[in-house]
Amino acid sequence: MKTGIILLAVLLVAQIVLSFVTHSGGTQVAEQSVNGVLLSFDKTKVDQLSVQGVDTKVELKKVDGQWQSADGFPANQSKVSGLLDKLAELKHGLPVGVSEDALTRFKVAIDDYESRVQLKQGDDVLADLYLGSGAGARQSHVRRQADNVVYTTAIGVYDAPTDPAEWLDKTVLQLDEKIVSAVELAELKLEKVSKSKDSAPVWQAAVLPEGKLLNQAGVNEGLQPLWNLQFAEVLGKEAQADYGLDAPVLTLKLTYDGGEREYLFGKMAEGDDFVLKVSDRDEYFRVAGYSVKPMVEKNAMEAWLLAEVVEEVEAEPVVDQEAADKVEAIH
Known part of the structure; x- marks a missing residue:
């Protein structure tokens, strides 16, 4: 009798846990595919890029096909295009966390993160990604703004620095x-x-x-x-x-x-x-x-x-030719 009661209790607890997981993100986990595309956006449509840090924020805009800072200074074009390429190619594996505690632990919470990258076309947000703690060589924990699922993927905070100076074109003063x-x-x-x-x-x-x-x-x-x-x-x-x-x-x-x-x-x-x-x-x-x-x-x-080097020319001795001829005649 006691054994049956214990089994029923265990089953009840398991059912409660399963229900909790399902409602707190388990469904999100089940729906995720391994090696799936992390962000779905058309990089050719992006005309605004922001990288938010704890105390600093980078804001770039595309004007006449060229990226520049908010106050109009030329941006490093290859750096911007490099980040857009990387974001468009990001893949993810299985989630590593879905709870509120996981967001904090991996530093991708709404108020605790390493950097937040947002891509826009006009007023429309095309992609919004939190970058968190490191997850190995060239890997970071990340989270899309629209959900609470944490992944690891091939990007680092160094790919999206929050210092505005790092995004400027340092070659604008060069001349051919x-x-x-x-x-x-x-x-x-x-x-x-x-x-x-x-x-x-x-x-x-x-x-x-x-x-x-x-x-x-x-x-x-x-x-x-x-x-x-x-x-x-x-x-x-x-x-x-x-x-x-x-x-x-x-x-x-x-x-x-x-x-x-x-x-x-x-x-x-x-x-x-x-x-x-x-x-x-x-x-x-x-x-x-x-x-x-x-x-x-x-x-x-x-x-x-x-x-200036002036070469001194040695003067030739002046010879009395008539006297020389007389001397030669005597001899």
Whole structure:
């Protein structure tokens, strides 16, 4: 009798547990397919991307086919397209959790997550994903905003950083040296000329300081870092007293196909970095000190000019030919 009662009690408990699981997410688990598509969206329709962190938020928008920040600064196009490609290709396995406790444990809860990625077309949300704790090499726990099912999939928080600076195009200040036709350093003005159709262009100065020659290699070495220049951070559009631009450490002016650009480098009051202001953009940029210091040294008059070497010609002795002939006659 007691055995029967115990069996009935066990069956009752099992039924209660089964009912609880079914109503708290078990149905969601049963409906999930292994290796299924995690997010279903058309990446060609995405025109807004946001990445929300604990204290920061990245907001990007697509304008005339190009991604840019909310205030109009060019974004890193390949980084954005790379994230969209990755999100569109994500697959998931079996769920690893469906309870409220699981959301917190895997850091994909609505108020506790590593990052939240949202894709939109206009006002329509195309995809909304929470990225949580790491789940192994290049894997993270994730959850779609529309449900409470937690998966592991091949994406990391490094794929969707929450620092806005990491999404900007750090190459916007670079120039192709082939389109640069003139440069000015202090009172020295140089133009790029070609001696012939087949010869490489060289720098030529209309006027050089007395006793000086132009150092072609020195000029090219000094300008080379500008062609590959990258900034570390956009500081905004307002000048600050500690930018050091009242007394720039380097001023250069370039003429290129389509315009002119003046570079002003100032030493920041604190730290080793410099501030750069270019005449054809409104922003002020922070540039790492290790990249600016060599430029300051190499873009200087003493690096661009060489002392002219004047060869002294030894004077030939003056010979009295008539006297020489008399001496020869005596002998």
